Amino acid sequence: MKLTGAQILWECLVREGVEVIFGIGGGAVIHLFDALPQYPIRFVLVRHEQAAAHAADGYARATGKVGVCIATSGPGATNLVTGIATAYMDSSPVVAITGQVPTPVIGTDAFQETDITGITLPITKHNYLVTRVEDLPRVVKEAFHIARTGRPGPVLIDIAKDVQFQETGFSYPDQVHLPGLRLDFSDDENVQAAADLLRQARKPLILAGHGVILSGAGRELRALAERAQIPVATTLLGISAFPESHPLSLGMAGMHGFYHVNQAIQEADVLLAVGMRFDDRVTGSPSRFAPNAQIIHADIDQAEIGKNIRPAIAIVGDAREVLSKLLQLVPPATHPEWLAQIGQWREESETDNPLNENHDGHPLPQYVVRQIWEVTQGNATIVSDVGQNQMWEAQYYIHDRFNSLISSGGLGTMGFALPASIGVQIGRPHETVWVVAGDGGFQMTIQELATVVQENLPVKMAILNNGFLGMVRQWQELFFNRHYSGTRLLGPDFARVAEAYGIPGFTVREKDQVTPILRRAMEIPGPALIDFHIHSEENVYPMVAPGRAISEMIRRNSYQTV
Amino acid sequence: MRHTLVAMVEDQPGVLNRIASLFRKRNYNIESLAVGHSETPGISRMTFVVEGDDRVIEQVQKQLYKLVNVIEVWDVTRMPAVVRELALVRVGCPPEQRGEVTELVHLFRARVVDVAPDSLIVEITGTEDKVDALLGLLKPYGIQEVIRTGRVAMVRGNHRSSEPTVSSPQ
Ligand SMILES: Cc1ncc(C[n+]2csc(CCOP(=O)(O)OP(=O)(O)O)c2C)c(N)n1
Numbered sequence: 001m002k003l004t005g006a007q008i009l010w011e012c013l014v015r016e017g018v019e020v021i022f023g024i025g026g027g028a029v030i031h032l033f034d035a036l037p038q039y040p041i042r043f044v045l046v047r048h049e050q051a052a053a054h055a056a057d058g059y060a061r062a063t064g065k066v067g068v069c070i071a072t073s074g075p076g077a078t079n080l081v082t083g084i085a086t087a088y089m090d091s092s093p094v095v096a097i098t099g100q101v102p103t104p105v106i107g108t109d110a111f112q113e114t115d116i117t118g119i120t121l122p123i124t125k126h127n128y129l130v131t132r133v134e135d136l137p138r139v140v141k142e143a144f145h146i147a148r149t150g151r152p153g154p155v156l157i158d159i160a161k162d163v164q165f166q167e168t169g170f171s172y173p174d175q176v177h178l179p180g181l182r183l184d185f186s187d188d189e190n191v192q193a194a195a196d197l198l199r200q201a202r203k204p205l206i207l208a209g210h211g212v213i214l215s216g217a218g219r220e221l222r223a224l225a226e227r228a229q230i231p232v233a234t235t236l237l238g239i240s241a242f243p244e245s246h247p248l249s250l251g252m253a254g255m256h257g258f259y260h261v262n263q264a265i266q267e268a269d270v271l272l273a274v275g276m277r278f279d280d281r282v283t284g285s286p287s288r289f290a291p292n293a294q295i296i297h298a299d300i301d302q303a304e305i306g307k308n309i310r311p312a313i314a315i316v317g318d319a320r321e322v323l324s325k326l327l328q329l330v331p332p333a334t335h336p337e338w339l340a341q342i343g344q345w346r347e348e349s350e351t352d353n354p355l356n357e358n359h360d361g362h363p364l365p366q367y368v369v370r371q372i373w374e375v376t377q378g379n380a381t382i383v384s385d386v387g388q389n390q391m392w393e394a395q396y397y398i399h400d401r402f403n404s405l406i407s408s409g410g411l412g413t414m415g416f417a418l419p420a421s422i423g424v425q426i427g428r429p430h431e432t433v434w435v436v437a438g439d440g441g442f443q444m445t446i447q448e449l450a451t452v453v454q455e456n457l458p459v460k461m462a463i464l465n466n467g468f469l470g471m472v473r474q475w476q477e478l479f480f481n482r483h484y485s486g487t488r489l490l491g492p493d494f495a496r497v498a499e500a501y502g503i504p505g506f507t508v509r510e511k512d513q514v515t516p517i518l519r520r521a522m523e524i525p526g527p528a529l530i531d532f533h534i535h536s537e538e539n540v541y542p543m544v545a546p547g548r549a550i551s552e553m554i555r556r557n558s559y560q561t562v
Numbered sequence: 563m564r565h566t567l568v569a570m571v572e573d574q575p576g577v578l579n580r581i582a583s584l585f586r587k588r589n590y591n592i593e594s595l596a597v598g599h600s601e602t603p604g605i606s607r608m609t610f611v612v613e614g615d616d617r618v619i620e621q622v623q624k625q626l627y628k629l630v631n632v633i634e635v636w637d638v639t640r641m642p643a644v645v646r647e648l649a650l651v652r653v654g655c656p657p658e659q660r661g662e663v664t665e666l667v668h669l670f671r672a673r674v675v676d677v678a679p680d681s682l683i684v685e686i687t688g689t690e691d692k693v694d695a696l697l698g699l700l701k702p703y704g705i706q707e708v709i710r711t712g713r714v715a716m717v718r719g720n721h722r723s724s725e726p727t728v729s730s731p732q
Contacts, residue, residue: 117576121583126630129576146630180572180633303624306617 002167005133005159006035009097012140014039015172018068020059020426021097022052026072028099028112031164044422044455047447049076051419053083054445057092057154058383058420061406062427064216066147070097074112077158078119082413084154085123089410090237091214093152095143096120102162103131117158125153133166138173145176150183151301152214184302185317188325194272194296194313195329201270203338204230205293207253207282210237210409211275211300211319218242218402220323221274228333231342233261235276236390237409240399245378250342254282255544256391259352260345262542262550265290267341272326274298275319278308279410280546288549298322352541352556355396363511365389365464365534369396369436372462375518376432380460381406383424385417385437387471389464391540393436415444418461422448425457432460432522439465439491439531449501452527460521461529463494466536474539478554494531506530564593565619565639566715567610570600572631580629581608590614590622594712605633609714642718648711649693650675651684654704663703670696681706 003011009032013021020042025033036043046052049071056067067087071080077098087094101110117127126146128139136159143155198204212221218241225232225248232242233250242249250261257265265271271293276282278297283289286308297304297311298319305314315322350356354366369392372380378400384393384407399405406424408416417437425433435442442463452459464470473487495505504524506517508531521528542553571577578597585592593611600607612622623635655663663682667674672686686696690713697705 118579121580122587178630180630301628303621303628307621 001169003170004031004035004167005136005164006031007038008133008136008168008170009140009159009164010035010039010041011170012137012172013041013068016140016144017065020044021068021070022046022055022059022423023070023097024049024052024072024076025070026076026099026112028073028076028101028161029070029097029164031161032070032097032099032159042426044426044451046419046422046451048445049079050083050415051422051445051448051451053080053094053096054086054413054416054419055423055426056094056096057083057087057090057423058406059423059427060087060092060094060152061090061403061420062381062424064214065427066093066095066144067423068095068097071099072112073099073101073116073161074114077114077116081119081123084120084156086408086411086413086416087154088123088125090408091152091210092154093147094154095147096154096156098156098158099164100129100158100160103160104162106131106160117156120156123154124156127156127158129158129160130163131160133163133168136163137170141173142176142178145178146181149181185321186315190313190315191322191325192329194298194315195326197270197294197296197313198228198230198272198326198330199333202335203267203269203292204228204335205264205268205271206230206232207235207265207271207273207276208232208238208241209235209274209276212238212241212323213275213403215275215300215318215320217275217320217323220320220327222246224323224327224330227327228330229335229339230272231264231339233257233265235279235282235409236394236407238276239394240402240404241275243400244398245400252394254550255284255546256395256540256542257544257550258395259349259542259553259555260342262544262553263345264342266292266549266551268293270294270296272296272298273311274322275300277301277304280308283308284544284548284550284552354556360511362509362533362535363514365392365466365532365538366396367511368462368464368514368532368534369393371514371518372434372436373397375515375522376434380404380432380434381424381428382434382436383407383417383421385435385441386412386414387438387441387469388466388474388538388540389436389438389441389470391471392464395540414438414441416441418442418445419448419451421459422451422455422457425459426455433458435459435461437461437463438470439463439467439494440469440489442494443491446497449498449503449529453502457527458525459527461498461527463529463531464534465491465494465531466534466538467491468536471540473537474543477537477539478543479545494529498529504528507533509533563613563615563639565612565614565637566643566645566713567612567619567623567626568636568638568715569608569610569626569632570634571606571608572633573599573604573606574631577606577631580631581626584625584629588621588625590618594710596712596714609712611713636717638715638717643715644718645689645713645715646687647690647693647713648685648687649697650709651686651697651700651705652707653682653684653700654680654706655682656680659703663700666696666699672696
């Protein structure tokens with residue numbers, strides 16, 4: 001029996017276990033949409049293709065499965081670009097499907113033609129242009145394989161319109177033949193050498209990144225840390241790889257890492273960096289990063305080894321495998337002095353903690369975040385946006401549940417949170433999902449409130465509204481003499497906007513309203529939005545100025561003198 | 563330092579584009595690139611000359627290796643290898659100078675492959691230095707056109723090349 005290209009595509013997706021796709025149709029995918037309802041795949045109509053890519057990305061991060069989005073040729077495809085780049089920077093397995101103009105007119109600047117494979121070359125792990133229906137099953141098979149194998153990432157499949165209605169016999173390959181895609185694992189010698197270093201360490205430290213979450217290595221990480229009593233710091237995307245209320249947990253490191261975290265990194269004698277890539281937001285000045293440490297770098301992508309930081313020992317491999325091997329080789333140990341020292345630094349950090357301050361009037365954003373933690377009992381999955389809100393969330397929500405923070409780290413894409421939360425909530429239908437966003441970023445994809453309603457998703461939304469592009473304003477305050485150029489932001493009445501979409505909306509202007517309104521939002525079975533009018537010039541502290549060592553921080557209480 | 567890298571790549575549409583895109587995106591300095599079929603059907607062989615310190619070259623190899631269509635990568639710079647380039651040179655040459663030019667050409671074991679009333683085409687194979695030297699000597703006669711293929715390299719001895727330099731992580 002012959003099937004059309006459109007049918008073949010969906011047959012393949014069903015075989016790959018795809019249950020939901022996010023997107024918007026158009027002329028170049030109309031045949032695909034025509035065939036779609038025959039298949040057990042939920043289609044989520046978003047309001048902008050960028051949101052489709054973010055939702056697929058959010059779904060992938062929340063479930064560990066490949067997220068899928070779809071768009072038409074031309075503007076549909078180009079609208080995906082920000083979302084694809086976001087997924088690429090954060091190693092998220094996404095397959096993006098786009099329609100292309102018919103084969104005979106490719107290259108003629110036909111209506112809504114755009115070279116999307118050319119455009120996405122640098123922001124995909126791989127991409128395909130399909131011009132023969134016979135190639136489609138192999139291409140789809142390979143695309144899913146590439147997206148989730150090794151270091152995950154987005155793959156784009158551009159399908160010419162005529163391919164979608166051409167017919168051919170269908171069989172789905174059960175293997176891929178990709179000689180250039182190999183999985184590397186270092187020799188056991190390197191793992192042994194790493195274990196030896198850790199055994200000899202007096203001030204060991206683990207720095208865990210997104211790779212630990214992507215490989216599902218939470219248990220192994222915890223076992224290793226507990227066995228050898230090694231404190232654990234994380235990158236932004238490593239948050240929730242290790243339970244944050246654990247005595248060995250330090251928290252997030254880097255540009256907005258707390259005093260004790262960065263201090264511990266700078267003093268450590270052995271640093272095991274696992275599933276992370278020494279991003280500049282983590283290292284500050286790389287030449288002055290962890291100056292006393294012999295660094296063990298374990299990552300699945302061997303190109304990350306030695307890219308930014310030269311390690312003493314390199315281990316190429318999946319974080320879970322590396323950690324379980326280390327677990328067998330590292331003997332139990334204690335480091336009471338080291339942990340006591342860190343304890344002292346931790347007390348020092350507390351002097352910066354705004355939650356210890358009395359305040360009234362407009363609530364402090366840190367307080368709002370901590371109250372979200374309270375009312376959700378730490379059980380929510382948080383999808384944060386980008387800017388100050390993202391950092392306050394990272395600092396003040398205590399993530400004990402594995403993989404409970406989803407955020408755009410590498411690209412830092414404002415507007416990520418709301419659309420990503422759609423994918424997260426669909427991937428975790430029984431969980432409480434909170435969006436934490438700024439008033440700027442929220443307005444970048446605010447149209448997705450309609451999708452939330454149409455799909456009946458009980459997403460809760462907290463806007464930390466400071467009337468500024470806050471993080472940029474903070475830089476202007478600290479480094480440009482308070483020259484607030486282009487950062488004052490006029491927003492709508494978000495509660496009324498929410499109501500217009502059919503979502504209960506609240507506005508909070510006083511500190512003492514924070515918790516009661518959060519509780520009300522939690523009691524509502526569907527979505528709810530709260531607009532928190534926070535102190536407009538509150539800053540994220542500590543802060544390491546770009547290019548500085550991570551120990552050179554501007555702290556909350558020392559700022560006036562800087 | 564200049565490095566010579568060899569890559570075996572799947573012969574598929576867009577591969578060259580992927581590699582060019584990678585070099586541009588990562589800001590690597592590529593001096594020459596030669597591509598052609600290899601001994602295996604469906605696999606092309608590329609030779610790159612890339613300028614950079616060891617750290618950059620290591621990154622170039624690792625990043626190349628990450629491309630799905632790239633199968634193997636070697637740095638043959640420090641291996642004993644046969645390294646060649648081919649050039650065609652059109653030199654201005656009235657009939658009375660033909661003898662002189664031809665003599666120079668022979669000194670370099672190069673060949674005259676076309677003769678026109680006022681010019682010659684010279685074909686030379688060798689290292690870049692040798693090609694440069696001949697070009698230098700031909701310059702006074704008036705070089706009208708040059709085409710150089712860029713470097714190709716093959717490791718000496720029995721092995722096809724030794725072990726790929728990045729496929730086994732250190
Ligand atoms: C799409 C995009 N545009 C611009 C930026 C640069 N940027 C980083 S943070 C920021 C301000 C964010 O303001 P807001 O969303 O209100 O959050 P806040 O920092 O106030 O919490 C900007 C403009 C970005 N990260 N992403």
